[in-house]
Amino acid sequence: MTDKNIEIAAGYDPADNDKIRALFPLIDDSTAYLDNAATTQKPECVIRALAGYYEHDNANPLRGLYKLSVRATEGVEGARQTVADFIGAREAAEIIFTRNATESLNLAAYSYGMNFLKEGDEIVITIMEHHSNMLPWQQVAKHTGAVLKYVDTDENGRITPEMVEAVVTDKTKIVSTTQLSNVLGWENDVKAFAQIAHRHGAIMIVDGAQSVPHIRVDVSDIDCDFLAFSGHKIYGPMGVGVLYGKRELLEAMPPFLFGGEMIDSVTRFGAKYSEIPHKFEAGTLNAEGIIGLGAALDFVNQIGIDKIRAREDALTAYAWEKIKPIPHIRILGADDPSLHHGIITFTIDGVHPHDVSYILDTKDICVRAGHHCAQPLMKQCGVFSTTRASLAFYNTKEEIDRLADELGQMRAQMGYDR
Amino acid sequence: MSSTFYNEILTEHNIRPFHKHPMEGANFQLEGVNPSCGDDIILSLKVNDDGVIEDGAYVGDGCAISQASADMMLDLVIGKTKDQARRLADIFLRMIKGEVTEEEKQELQEASVLQDVSHMPARVKCAVLGWHTMEEILNGKNDMEA
Numbered sequence: 001m002t003d004k005n006i007e008i009a010a011g012y013d014p015a016d017n018d019k020i021r022a023l024f025p026l027i028d029d030s031t032a033y034l035d036n037a038a039t040t041q042k043p044e045c046v047i048r049a050l051a052g053y054y055e056h057d058n059a060n061p062l063r064g065l066y067k068l069s070v071r072a073t074e075g076v077e078g079a080r081q082t083v084a085d086f087i088g089a090r091e092a093a094e095i096i097f098t099r100n101a102t103e104s105l106n107l108a109a110y111s112y113g114m115n116f117l118k119e120g121d122e123i124v125i126t127i128m129e130h131h132s133n134m135l136p137w138q139q140v141a142k143h144t145g146a147v148l149k150y151v152d153t154d155e156n157g158r159i160t161p162e163m164v165e166a167v168v169t170d171k172t173k174i175v176s177t178t179q180l181s182n183v184l185g186w187e188n189d190v191k192a193f194a195q196i197a198h199r200h201g202a203i204m205i206v207d208g209a210q211s212v213p214h215i216r217v218d219v220s221d222i223d224c225d226f227l228a229f230s231g232h233k234i235y236g237p238m239g240v241g242v243l244y245g246k247r248e249l250l251e252a253m254p255p256f257l258f259g260g261e262m263i264d265s266v267t268r269f270g271a272k273y274s275e276i277p278h279k280f281e282a283g284t285l286n287a288e289g290i291i292g293l294g295a296a297l298d299f300v301n302q303i304g305i306d307k308i309r310a311r312e313d314a315l316t317a318y319a320w321e322k323i324k325p326i327p328h329i330r331i332l333g334a335d336d337p338s339l340h341h342g343i344i345t346f347t348i349d350g351v352h353p354h355d356v357s358y359i360l361d362t363k364d365i366c367v368r369a370g371h372h373c374a375q376p377l378m379k380q381c382g383v384f385s386t387t388r389a390s391l392a393f394y395n396t397k398e399e400i401d402r403l404a405d406e407l408g409q410m411r412a413q414m415g416y417d418r
Numbered sequence: 419m420s421s422t423f424y425n426e427i428l429t430e431h432n433i434r435p436f437h438k439h440p441m442e443g444a445n446f447q448l449e450g451v452n453p454s455c456g457d458d459i460i461l462s463l464k465v466n467d468d469g470v471i472e473d474g475a476y477v478g479d480g481c482a483i484s485q486a487s488a489d490m491m492l493d494l495v496i497g498k499t500k501d502q503a504r505r506l507a508d509i510f511l512r513m514i515k516g517e518v519t520e521e522e523k524q525e526l527q528e529a530s531v532l533q534d535v536s537h538m539p540a541r542v543k544c545a546v547l548g549w550h551t552m553e554e555i556l557n558g559k560n561d562m563e564a
Contacts, residue, residue, distance in 0.1 A: 354457075354481035354544070355483070358541065413424055415424075415432065416433065
């Protein structure tokens, strides 16, 4: 990380937000980027880490015996330790690099689910899952004969441990839930869910794609068996994701992908696989992405995840105050901004979300419109599609004002009430 | 592009459509869907033995562009022959590609307000949904026979 980035990140003061915004080359005051749950913008230090890798350290990591390859290996393994420390893993070997949270969840589903589940076993997920934590389990159920069961939300978009307890049985082998809904902003008590799962002899998998960037996540405290997240939602590059898994489980699981750099020895008809984590990392790694993710986590550590959360909670409360009173707007989920973690998903009576998003785009305000890869949840909420504004700590009250002003005029622009 | 794209003609066809209702006596019906954004219409036409579109209607759910475009299309094609409707569809689809003359555009009447979609790649599918669905009907596709 450059000295300037370290210094500014370490001294981050929400009252002087412009200093941190200036570290993000793509962010300026002309465009209000409010789609952070889809992906975040990248600070200079991350962009520079990517270029720096190719300018100074590029070789195939874990293979070459020469100094350059050793440096590439050290970069990757250093980032692995950074990730392990960031999420409270006991050791770096429990960190597997993937392309994204989706691939991480597929790895767990294919390697653990397909091999260790059988007919009559149960998989429990929730209705608020992103499709990436739903479709892999549909596949496991289909191929093993296991039963896929859902925990529904209550009418306020909440899921409590009691509601999970009511669905999990002694036949349940896997409980897999999101920690933070990408639509509702609701935080599941995954620590309590893990206790329920373990009491019934099931493993607990956490989709941390939305939680890891925004709240403190400690896998040892949660005591989950797996946790998946993506680098690009936490200021890192696209194309790199993480699967954390407990050593005992990872060691018992067969590899997911087969090929180079995941073996100790190969014969004509067999192979002896490497130790974890390399057993699960076939093929040349996305070294620059991994190193970029390490740089992103260093940056977040300098600021402090708790400071980020406090800033985002304050922005969410402000956005709530501005948007909630607008006539004809309905916000999905809990009726309390402190339970939304920067995510405000809403409908406007009579105005289709794609028109909302388009009109906002003409004012250079970026929001997401659609089903947010959560069609079953949309159906349960009784809506077809919605508009979502999602905040990051670098957003400003001025950006929220711009959004609220436009939303206030939206129905009139679409020909209502005139 | 300014949001004035949503002018009065477009918004009126969206919130007070003439032809958005279930229809009795149709002999052609087809569903058109944009899977990526969820726009969905079911288009019904009543075509007589002389090949004249005597009546038409649609039901559906989607953005203002998809819904208003279908409504404006029906305004144009009701009372026309299948060949005339095909020709209008061809003009409309070329307008969206930016390949239309001023004279041709005049023939589209109110539907010509959607010309700016030619500069809005993300919304092209919305604008052409109704027209594509009608073209498929005119080429013989019919859910009523399924």
